[in-house]
Amino acid sequence: MYKIVSIPGDGIGPEVVAGAVTVLRKISEKHGFEIRIEEHPFGGASYDLHGTMLTDQTLEACKNCDAVLLGAVGGPKWENLPHEHKPEAALLKLRKSLGLFANLRPAKVYDPLVDASSLKAEVVRGTDFLVFRELIGGIYFGEPRGYDENRGWNTMVYERHEVERIARLAFEAAQKRGGRVISIDKANVLEVSQFWRNVVHEVHREFPDIELSDMYVDNAAMQIVRNPLQFDVIVTGNLFGDILSDIAGMITGSLGMLPSASIGTSHALYEPIHGSAPDIAGKNIANPIATIASVAMMFEHSFCMPDIAEEISQAIVSALAAGLRTADIAGAGDRIVSTTEMTEAIVTSL
Amino acid sequence: MYKIVSIPGDGIGPEVVAGAVTVLRKISEKHGFEIRIEEHPFGGASYDLHGTMLTDQTLEACKNCDAVLLGAVGGPKWENLPHEHKPEAALLKLRKSLGLFANLRPAKVYDPLVDASSLKAEVVRGTDFLVFRELIGGIYFGEPRGYDENRGWNTMVYERHEVERIARLAFEAAQKRGGRVISIDKANVLEVSQFWRNVVHEVHREFPDIELSDMYVDNAAMQIVRNPLQFDVIVTGNLFGDILSDIAGMITGSLGMLPSASIGTSHALYEPIHGSAPDIAGKNIANPIATIASVAMMFEHSFCMPDIAEEISQAIVSALAAGLRTADIAGAGDRIVSTTEMTEAIVTSL
Ligand SMILES: CC(C)[C@H](C(=O)O)[C@@H](O)C(=O)O
Ligand SMILES: CC(C)[C@H](C(=O)O)[C@@H](O)C(=O)O
Numbered sequence: 001m002y003k004i005v006s007i008p009g010d011g012i013g014p015e016v017v018a019g020a021v022t023v024l025r026k027i028s029e030k031h032g033f034e035i036r037i038e039e040h041p042f043g044g045a046s047y048d049l050h051g052t053m054l055t056d057q058t059l060e061a062c063k064n065c066d067a068v069l070l071g072a073v074g075g076p077k078w079e080n081l082p083h084e085h086k087p088e089a090a091l092l093k094l095r096k097s098l099g100l101f102a103n104l105r106p107a108k109v110y111d112p113l114v115d116a117s118s119l120k121a122e123v124v125r126g127t128d129f130l131v132f133r134e135l136i137g138g139i140y141f142g143e144p145r146g147y148d149e150n151r152g153w154n155t156m157v158y159e160r161h162e163v164e165r166i167a168r169l170a171f172e173a174a175q176k177r178g179g180r181v182i183s184i185d186k187a188n189v190l191e192v193s194q195f196w197r198n199v200v201h202e203v204h205r206e207f208p209d210i211e212l213s214d215m216y217v218d219n220a221a222m223q224i225v226r227n228p229l230q231f232d233v234i235v236t237g238n239l240f241g242d243i244l245s246d247i248a249g250m251i252t253g254s255l256g257m258l259p260s261a262s263i264g265t266s267h268a269l270y271e272p273i274h275g276s277a278p279d280i281a282g283k284n285i286a287n288p289i290a291t292i293a294s295v296a297m298m299f300e301h302s303f304c305m306p307d308i309a310e311e312i313s314q315a316i317v318s319a320l321a322a323g324l325r326t327a328d329i330a331g332a333g334d335r336i337v338s339t340t341e342m343t344e345a346i347v348t349s350l
Numbered sequence: 351m352y353k354i355v356s357i358p359g360d361g362i363g364p365e366v367v368a369g370a371v372t373v374l375r376k377i378s379e380k381h382g383f384e385i386r387i388e389e390h391p392f393g394g395a396s397y398d399l400h401g402t403m404l405t406d407q408t409l410e411a412c413k414n415c416d417a418v419l420l421g422a423v424g425g426p427k428w429e430n431l432p433h434e435h436k437p438e439a440a441l442l443k444l445r446k447s448l449g450l451f452a453n454l455r456p457a458k459v460y461d462p463l464v465d466a467s468s469l470k471a472e473v474v475r476g477t478d479f480l481v482f483r484e485l486i487g488g489i490y491f492g493e494p495r496g497y498d499e500n501r502g503w504n505t506m507v508y509e510r511h512e513v514e515r516i517a518r519l520a521f522e523a524a525q526k527r528g529g530r531v532i533s534i535d536k537a538n539v540l541e542v543s544q545f546w547r548n549v550v551h552e553v554h555r556e557f558p559d560i561e562l563s564d565m566y567v568d569n570a571a572m573q574i575v576r577n578p579l580q581f582d583v584i585v586t587g588n589l590f591g592d593i594l595s596d597i598a599g600m601i602t603g604s605l606g607m608l609p610s611a612s613i614g615t616s617h618a619l620y621e622p623i624h625g626s627a628p629d630i631a632g633k634n635i636a637n638p639i640a641t642i643a644s645v646a647m648m649f650e651h652s653f654c655m656p657d658i659a660e661e662i663s664q665a666i667v668s669a670l671a672a673g674l675r676t677a678d679i680a681g682a683g684d685r686i687v688s689t690t691e692m693t694e695a696i697v698t699s700l
Binding site for chain 2: 083086088092118119120123139140142145146147149150151152153154155156157158159160186188189190191192193194195196217218219221222225226227239242243244246247249250251
């Protein structure tokens with residue numbers, strides 16, 4: 001029996017999570033295991049009910065389940081709240097409280113959608129790499145931090161154990177993929193990066209079968225745009241990972257398709273990389289694929305059932321191959337389907 | 351009379367600087383003003399002669415001239431030196447000593463080269479924006495910094511006056527361009543960014559004719575790849591500018607074409623954005639256009655002669671229109687010309 005906390009959140013969150021839950025139920029029926037799904041408020045939805053984006057109950061529930069499934073949070077309604085009440089603050093608190101030190105973002109181009117990229121088809125076709133972003137350290141959480149009338153300051157800091165654990169995960173992932181890891185830093189300028197690089201190379205000694213190289217962050221940003229096929233596994237810190245994983249998502253041309261996993265030693269959270277898209281919320285037109293693909297990642301990483309992950313991925317590919325397109329991925333002449341139609345097609349293929 | 355210090359540096363540096371000097375001489379003849387060019391060593395070339403990448407003489411010379419023209423520095427030969435001897439350290443010292451607080455990087459797509467981009471021609475055609483990167487503050491220079499066995503740390507810090515002066519330059523530049531500035535930060539997470547944003551908005555009050563908006567750095571990296579036409583002037587800090595200006599260069603598809611200016615209150619340095627490219631050094635095949643375009647920026651920013659800057663730009667466009675291509679920008683079937691041939695063609699158009 002698996003206990004899943006679902007957090008629909010704001011904007012299109014509830015619609016795409018509903019799609020993913022339909023898939024979860026179908027999988028559990030088909031394979032005969034029990035899934036218990038408990039829904040909790042978070043983000044703006046929670047703020048409107050309880051005056052806080054993240055209640056103690058929601059946090060406790062997330063700590064006491066096998067996996068969290070998150071839709072999206074935030075929207076213009078909550079943008080002008082003071083900093084400590086904003087969705088971003090709640091998200092960072094959730095990540096930190098659950099110890100989700102590794103953010104995994106696959107950058108994968110689905111062949112039928114290759115023309116959706118702003119990059120040339122011949123440049124992006126076949127793109128398939130995985131970004132490991134450190135998620136609860138670095139400049140996001142470093143102290144001292146603050147600002148006054150005359151200056152602002154933050155601290156980018158990494159401890160040995162923080163680098164070791166994310167590096168290890170990246171190397172392990174590379175063993176199941178192409179066997180190549182590129183660690184990205186700014187070691188030619190920053191001491192924290194030099195430290196990062198040293199520790200990654202130390203951990204590498206445990207993985208003689210993996211090829212490790214280093215790349216500066218400015219060059220990496222260019223290389224992802226120039227030739228994304230050169231990457232297999234990328235590992236990097238919190239801030240660089242924030243920027244690079246977004247570039248990686250963008251070049252695929254299908255932000256509405258991309259899932260993510262944030263994992264720690266004892267908890268894990270899965271969510272689409274797209275935002276809450278308030279402008280299209282409630283219209284049954286959002287693309288549920290990224291959230292459904294996040295469920296696939298859940299089966300792979302939290303439930304150790306890679307076969308079911310693959311089953312879900314195949315069902316997504318089938319729906320695309322059958323020509324189904326939500327508005328965000330439709331080209332000229334495509335018939336556009338709704339969130340629920342896309343979900344049904346995927347469930348049917350399962 | 352203008353006094354220019356030329357620093358050919360390493361790799362292809364001497365060849366492309368020679369091209370740019372030829373252009374300088376032609377311009378001075380044609381318009382009847384005197385230019386005195388003094389050459390100094392820097393980088394690996396200096397290290398091999400004097401045991402240091404930046405001698406006091408070179409630094410003094412740079413302080414006592416009207417503009418510095420730099421080729422490129424570094425190469426595999428000097429890569430394994432201790433950190434404090436590396437070209438990067440010398441470059442940062444030079445920037446800091448000369449007070450070059452603003453790095454200007456135009457991202458411009460030359461129409462005849464539009465197909466060289468990894469982005470679709472219809473996405474990049476017409477791209478023309480200008481990045482203002484703060485160059486002597488932020489995490490590059492912040493204290494405390496260091497690393498030991500168990501942790502590494504750096505400090506991202508901005509003072510009010512540092513943000514004010516770069517913001518002011520960006521607004522002034524926008525007045526001569528499209529009138530729009532986008533300031534890029536990570537204010538949803540970093541206090542130093544919130545401070546940056548506040549100060550930029552305060553300075554904006556002096557420029558009611560300019561439209562100012564803010565963008566998060568992760569989104570900005572995506573937007574440059576998705577739709578570069580949306581930008582006019584970008585202003586951002588040192589680290590974000592390092593990453594974003596490289597993405598901006600890459601999407602044009604012609605890194606060998608792009609110049610830069612680094613300017614301060616009393617000094618200025620001009621250089622191509624490409625590196626020393628040791629693999630093609632000494633072969634007379636490097637593209638001199640980026641360095642020649644850097645001379646155009648010198649006339650605009652240091653000598654206040656925008657007409658001559660425009661003249662040089664037009665000569666570059668003419669050479670391209672006549673079909674001349676160095677190897678880096680040649681397409682299938684193009685006849686490839688040498689560094690000196692390209693230079694001659696540009697000089698002839700002047
Ligand atoms: C919303 C923001 C705090 C967050 C981050 O920077 O981590 C987002 O950009 C992300 O990548 O999940
Ligand atoms: C070489 C390096 C120190 C430098 C920087 O990071 O500023 C380079 O990337 C640049 O952009 O000029």
